[in-house]
Amino acid sequence: MKKIITIFIIVCISSSFTTSKRVDAIIKKEILSVFNIEAFSKESLTISSEVNNILPIKLNDTNFFKIFHNNVVVGYYYFGNAYGKADFFDFIVIFNKELIVSKVKVVAYREDHGGEVGSKRWLRQFEGTSSDKNLEYQHDIAGISGATVSVKSMMNEVNKLLKTVTILNNKEQL
Numbered sequence: 001m002k003k004i005i006t007i008f009i010i011v012c013i014s015s016s017f018t019t020s021k022r023v024d025a026i027i028k029k030e031i032l033s034v035f036n037i038e039a040f041s042k043e044s045l046t047i048s049s050e051v052n053n054i055l056p057i058k059l060n061d062t063n064f065f066k067i068f069h070n071n072v073v074v075g076y077y078y079f080g081n082a083y084g085k086a087d088f089f090d091f092i093v094i095f096n097k098e099l100i101v102s103k104v105k106v107v108a109y110r111e112d113h114g115g116e117v118g119s120k121r122w123l124r125q126f127e128g129t130s131s132d133k134n135l136e137y138q139h140d141i142a143g144i145s146g147a148t149v150s151v152k153s154m155m156n157e158v159n160k161l162l163k164t165v166t167i168l169n170n171k172e173q174l
Helices: 002-035 120-126 148-170
Strands: 041-044 064-069 072-083 088-096 101-109
Touching (some): 002 072, 002 088, 088 148, 101 120
Antiparallel strands (some): 041 064, 072 088, 088 101
């Protein structure tokens, strides 16, 4: 019995590392593609606790990064999650240096229904959105039959992120 439990724990731990590497590979691919570069470096943002306390999304050293190419800031990216009908899904939002959304991608969707929220065609409607915009369901963001909960959740999380980025920019924390 102890062997089975030990094997189960090892499998769980090793699969969690694989997922992280897979997600990192997806993020890297998207950043290289968006900025049309061959290499980049990233740096987590250092935000004062005073500012972080007023942000709609609490940022830390694992979810919001500056993107550098040749030691010059070319953009930013956020790694977050939203809640679908029964489980969380992970996504990234890439901003250019003018804080315009360049790309949104769902990197892990864990439910059987509503996965259409990860389609490239649907996600393209976020592109070009400035950080001072507030997206509205059925006006700026189209619904998806069978994925209403995921659509609204994704839109709400992106709206909170846009407000967060606007506050950071206004407080000169970027």
